[in-house]
């Protein structure tokens with residue numbers, strides 16, 4: 001199995017979070033992109049501010065590495081209108097794939113109308129522009145029943161609103177990788193959480209992200225049915241795969 005073709009290689013820290021400048025952040029994104037080009041990695045996943053520069057970088061090198069970005073990152077609490085504005089700009093800047101953080105706080109408060117509205121309007125925008133839409137549900141913030149319920153609802157909203165579309169271009173994604181847990185609880189993709197998502201996603205695809213660090217774990221998730229893995233350790237993961245397979 002060539003894991004690289006399943007990977008979204010991710011760098012999502014803001015300059016302030018990393019304690020570096022904007023130009024240093026752009027350089028990190030360029031380095032990540034060059035790694036992706038050199039190693040057959042499917043996509044890079046970066047902050048919206050850097051999409052246009054990275055798209056240009058990829059085009060200048062005649063590469064088909066895909067550019068993904070995040071919307072409403074990382075808490076998902078901004079309004080539907082703000083998500084639409086951010087997503088429209090990312091599409092204009094050249095993003096191929098948009099990973100939205102769903103308003104899981106609104107879901108937890110029972111405001112399903114708001115969550116459905118943002119899902120439908122933002123996914124519609126992506127479909128109109130032939131972009132992949134991924135919806136991060138932040139499984140560390142949910143219990144097992146809520147993971148199942150929210151995944152099922154997203155799948156149903158997609159079937160009801162976009163019956164003519166290729167529903168496998170819409171993803172449910174596990175985690176931002178930025179959620180703060182306590183007591184050593186994992187903040188990202190767990191096998192248990194991913195299994196629940198896969199069992200309830202219907203025709204939608206599933207992306208595992210957050211804390212995926214070994215080729216063994218990535219392979220196991222792909223074998224389970226995951227279509228994409230988001231990780232900030234993409235290169236290490238590929239190198240370890242090569243080493244363990246004796247290349």
Ligand SMILES: O=C[C@H](O)COP(=O)(O)O
Nearest residue numbers: 176177210211230231232
């Ligand atoms: O969307 C991808 C995540 O931010 C990746 O999380 P990670 O840094 O734990 O690999």
